[in-house]
Amino acid sequence: MLQHEFVSAAAIAASVLFILSLGGLSNHEKAKRAVWYGIVGMAIAVIFTAMGPKIGGYGWMIPMMLIGGLIGAWLSRKVEMTEMPQLVAALHSFVGLAAVFIGWNAELERARVMAIRAAGVSFDGLSAFASTLAHKTPAELSFLQGEVVLGVFIGAVTFTGSVVAYGKLAGKIGGKPHKLPGGHLLNAAAVGLCLVLAIAYFNGAGFWTLVILAALAFFIGWHLIMGIGGADMPVVVSMLNSYSGWAAAAIGFTLSNDLLIVTGALVGSSGAILSYIMCKAMNRNFVSVILGGFGGPQGPAAEIEGEQVAIDAGGVASALNDADSVIIVPGYGMAVAQAQNAVSDLVRKLRDAGKEVRFGIHPVAGRLPGHMNVLLAEARVPYDIVLEMDEINDDFASTDVVIVIGSNDIVNPAAQEDPNSPIAGMPVLKVWESKQVFVCKRGQGTGYSGIENPLCFKDNTRMLYGDARSSIDSLVSMID
Incomplete structure (x- = not known):
């Protein structure tokens, strides 16, 4: 009894x-402390769950925990910030697969308990989980079946969806949306079959129904995320984070683990709220996001006139020396080049010269929510000059110079000017309204999402080609 109270x-x-x-985590200055709260909370959760009543198998559990901990420590040192989005997606897949396996195991144990009850023999020798099930009423065991169906379905969708998201973020799968012929009808048919299988399962059809249900849910997760374009992957990561939370909550109900229920609900609800906020920032329909129904082209995009005009670092430095106000817009290209420290040095030198320097951060800049904020905080850029899109968008018209570092879709005027653009209607940073725009870019390609950007062809835009860190380092040395 005392052990149960401690747990x-x-x-x-x-x-x-x-x-x-x-x-x-909602505040830059409190974020480090918040991370430690999470670390300590997770340590308490793992240790005391392992010490819970009727928990055994420590000969297997402790080595597995040590191996998992060592792998996590190795990954934390090996993975760069640029790889963090795909790491998060990969971790989501583990939660989803765990939910599937636990759901399957719960059904096998439930069937075993029901068979023993029917035979009228002793429950001795059962596992801790099966022993708990042995004390449940038939109604409670029926309720368990509902938990199992939800856990298996959500977990399977999360697993394959996260694997595809990992592939797209890591560049192993193309960023353009791909759907099989039939599109949403295939997804709807798969969901309908899952419902039929769930009904059959509740009516005693057996374990095979859960296996086929999981296979169909694996397909749904794969097809949903394959149908989403690269421009929308930050929302996808947030959405899958929510799915993994609800999968964890379903596992908690199955295992009668209150802590897992609470933790899963926190992750699921916060992920859903973040997804909704990001959808508003991108002018996307939340329900459409959940159904994987966005990211594809709406029709033939408008023709782009003009040409991209290159400039060297000396020309950009000259414009910066003459400018009074500067806004820097970072994107995933800054992360790839690990240019945040060079950017911080440039900001310091410009501010020392008496110039007003600020950052414009789009809600979905990079490939993970808050990606740019984390990188700039790592480089010790002052928090008070890092502004969100809504705070700075009206100031571009009165700004002398804007430097865009590795961004594409979040500064694309086609979002407002071309109704046939894949990102039509998406709120963007209006950098083209400033007097001069310099775009730091590796080459003339369309970038990860595959969408051409008319900004690069405008009369007041010049292209600074090359590695972002080398380009910014060159600028730092030329600022008076």
């Missing part, structure tokens, strides 16, 4: 720490 108290403490961690 319950630990669950409450861990839940409080997780809530504090989520709350603190």
Whole structure:
């Protein structure tokens, strides 16, 4: 009894720490402390769950925990910030697959308990989980079936969806949307078959229904995310984060683990809220996002006139020396080049010269929500000059120079000017309204999303080609 009380108290403490961690992440200055809240909360959760009543198999559990911990420590040191989005997607897939396996195992144990009850023999020798099931009423076991169906379905969708997201973010799968003939009808048919299988499962059809249901859900997850274009991958990562949370909550109900229920609900709800906020920022329909129904072209895009005009670092430095106000717009290209420290040096030198320097951050800049903010904080850029899109968008018209570093879609005027653009209607940073725009870019390609940007062809835009870090380092040395 005392052991159970300790576990319950630990669950409450861990839940409080997780809530504090989520709350603190909304503020730059509190973010580091918030991360430590999450680390301590997770340590408490793991340790006290392992010490819970009727928990055994430590000969297997402890080595697996040590191996997992060592792999996590190795990854944390090996993975660069540019690879963080695909790492997050990969971790989401683990949660989804765990939900599928736990759901399958729960059904096997439930069927075993039901068979023993029917035979009228002793329940001795059962696993801890099966022993818990043995004390449940038939109604409670039926409720467990509903938890199993939800866990398996959500987990399977999360698993394959996250694997595809990982592939797209890592460049192993093309960023353009791909759908099989039939599109949404295929997804709808698969969902309908899942519903039929769930009904059959509830009526005693057997374990095979869950296996086929999982296979169909694997297809749905794969097809949903394959149908989403690269420009929208930050929203996809956030959405899959929400899915993994709900999958974890379903696992918690199945295992009667209150802490897992709370943690999963926190992750699921916060991920859903973040996805909704990002959809508003991109002028996307939330339901359409959930159904994987965006990211494809709406029709033939408008023809782009003009040509891209290159400039060297000396020309950009000259414009910066003459400017009074400068706005820097970072994107994934800054992350790839690891140019954030060079950008920080440039900002410091420009501010020392008496110039007003600020950053314009789009809500979906990079490939992960908050990606640019983290990189700039790492480079010790002052928080007060890092502004969100809504805070700075009206100031571009009165700005002398804008430097765009590795951004494409978030500064693309086609979002407002071309109704046939794949990103039509998406709010963007209006950098083209400034007096001069310099775009730091590796080459003339369309970038990850495959969408051409008319900004690069405008009369007041010049292209600074090359590696972003080398380009910015060159500028730093030329600023008076």
